[in-house]
Amino acid sequence: MEDLFECNKDFVxxxxxxVQRVEVVKKAFELKSNIDIKxxxxxxxxxxxxxxxxxxxxxxLLYEGSAELGKASLVTVxxxxxxxxIYNPFMNYKxxxxxxxxxxxxxxxxxxxxxxxxGCSSYPNCNGTVVVADGLKKDY
Numbered sequence: 568m569e570d571l572f573e574c575n576k577d578f579v580x581x582x583x584x585x586v587q588r589v590e591v592v593k594k595a596f597e598l599k600s601n602i603d604i605k606x607x608x609x610x611x612x613x614x615x616x617x618x619x620x621x622x623x624x625x626x627x628l629l630y631e632g633s634a635e636l637g638k639a640s641l642v643t644v645x646x647x648x649x650x651x652x653i654y655n656p657f658m659n660y661k662x663x664x665x666x667x668x669x670x671x672x673x674x675x676x677x678x679x680x681x682x683x684x685x686g687c688s689s690y691p692n693c694n695g696t697v698v699v700a701d702g703l704k705k706d707y
Contacts, residue, residue, distance in 0.1 A: 684696050
C-alpha cells in the first residue's frame with residue numbers, strides 16, 4: 568500500500584458544515600511526484616463518510632492526474648461508516664452517471680434492504696438509482 572497524496576494544510580472537518588467542508592479541502596492535497604498512477608485501479612479507504620468532500624477531492628486528483636503521473640483508470644472508495652447529511656447539493660459523482668437519464672449520481676443510505684445506493688441528482692424529475700452492491704457488478 569502506498570501513500571499517494573501530500574496534504575498542503577492542516578484541517579479538521581468535524582465541526583464544519585457542508586459548504587465549509589468543500590471549501591476546506593480545496594487545494595489541500597496534491598499527488599506525490601514519485602508515484603505512477605497511469606491506468607491503475609486506486610482504492611481510497613475512508614473511516615467516516617459524511618459529505619464526501621475529502622474523498623471527492625482525492626478521487627478528482629486521481630482522475631485528473633498529471634502529465635508525469637498519468638491518470639487513474641478507476642477509483643474505488645471504501646468507507647467504514649456513513650454519516651448521511653439530510654441534503655448536500657455539493658455531492659455529485661461526475662464519473663457515475665444515472666442509467667436512466669445520464670446525469671450525475673448522489674450517494675444515499677436507505678433504511679430499506681438496499682442499504683447504500685446512488686440516486687440521480689435530478690430527482691424528483693428522474694428516479695434512477697444504482698444499488699451499491701449491484702454497482703460493483705455492473706458497468707454504469
